[in-house]
Amino acid sequence: MNSSKKLTLTFAGGTGSVTGANFLLEGGEGEQHKKFLIDCGLAQGSKRAEESNLKPFIYDPSTIDVLFITHAHIDHIGRIPKLIHDGFKGKIYSTIPTKEITELMLEDTVNILSHSHHDGSELLKQIYTKENIDKAMNMWEVIDYHQDLTIGDFIFRYRDAGHVLGSGMLEIIYNNKKLIFTGDLGNSPSPLLRDTETLSNVDYLIMESVYGDRNHIARNERRTKFEETIQDNYKRKGTLVIPTFSLERAQELLFEMDQLVEHDRVPTMPIFFDSPLAIKLTKIYSKYTRYFNDFARKQIGDGDNIFNFPGLKFTLLTEESKEIIHEHNPKIIIAGSGMSNGGRILHHEANYLPDANNTLLLTGYQAEGTLGRHIEDGDKQIRISGQEVDVRAHIVFIDGYSGHKDSDHLIEFVQEIADTVKKVFVVMGEPKSSMFLTQRLRDFLGVQAYAPEENDVVELDCE
Ligand SMILES: [Zn+2]
Secondary structure (H helix, E strand, O other), X not given: OOOOOEEEEEEEEOOOOOOOOEEEEEEOOHHHOEEEEEOOOOOOOOHHHHHHOOOOOOOOHHHOOEEEOOOOOHHHXXXXXXXXXXXXXXXXXXXXXXXXXXXXXXXXXXXXXXXXOOOOHHHHHHHOOHHXXXXXXXXXXXXXXXXXXXXXXXXXXXXXXXXXXXXXXXXXXXXXXXXXXXXXXXXXXXXXEOOOOOOOOOOEEEEOOOEOOOOOOOHHHHHHHHHHHHHHHHHOOOEEEEEOOOOOHHHHHHHHHHHHHHOOOOOXXXXXXXXXXXXXXXXXXXXXXXXXXXXXXXXXXXXXOOOOOOOEEEOOOHHHHHHHHHOOOOEEEEEOOOOOOOOOHHHHHXXXXXXXXXXXXXXXXXXXXXXXXXXXXXXOEEEEOOEEEEOOOEEEEOOOOOOOOEHHHHHHHHHOOOOOOOEEEEOOOOHHHHHHHHHHHHHHHOOOEEOOOOOOEEEEEOO
């Protein structure tokens, strides 16, 4: 090896796309030369992206020393079983909630695949096995936020990203130079989580850019609209159906409803939390309340079970879910998936969308091609499991529930380190979003920002 203090960074995934995060960092002299991966996520969205998940990695997984995980969304963890299947024998590190959430998320994927009969699903079934998930859990160690981990000439620590429970930015110190991999950055302030930590003295920043070209509406506006939607549905004696993501969004909605019901802002009525994955994830949230922000911890300290309130029913079993239709209106149903491309929400949409007294509330981004997108676009007739369904229910869309920082807040985040940072690599966004943010960073902050392309390799000078 050469004796200069240079690190090599390969953008193996997560460029030109929100999903598929996968970065390879290598360096260190002689015996201390190491190879680290940061995240190993599934590419999602287009058919081409999904097929790319089965292709070989561009590096040899058996040569990787350590995999660091920033957080447990599937686009950051989804290819771990494949990495193990292809020979990875190193260690995995994350915070403890990330490890526990990952196990549930991967098991859920195994479960979905076991019912899938698509082309190529046979190959996926060979990779997504209980055995490969168990192997991952056995090689996985946890470190807390701010706890130092030394490997060779490197020091690693996580800083709170405020995105989902357990999410961390990975800070790496090498020869007194500091690198940060942001993972996803939370839309702080969050109802439950602490704010994204501010950074200082960073030399190289590898950052997400999902909302690099857009801003969200204000948070109090979103809360008012949520309250109004619940009240309108109550007055109409309808059913309010809310498709939701199981991780973070579902727990945020529960906490916000807990606050509304317990402060008599909305009437008590039956509210069904109808997602087995979200129910299991909520248990992990209840276990790690020490990671919540001061406000949420104060509610808990004052004796409130923030994920339970009068009227709320958790329907874990399929039979319980099927009983919901017999419950009188007004009522509320929260179910997955968030974009209506699978899960129990489909049955509810088929049942309730044809009635003009009902309401469907969309709280998240609906990707092109999903059923949720068709509904958001105002289609009056949709197909659910091969059956025509008329859409007469009210469709309400509340922006601002995003779990990601918007464009202005991403700029603010980088501003703190604008005087020290040598290079900013803008990744994990659609091309137009990444390009827009890159240009804004250059123009407003005068930093050297780049949007790398897939498989680009850069040298980071750490002299
Ligand atoms: Zn994420």
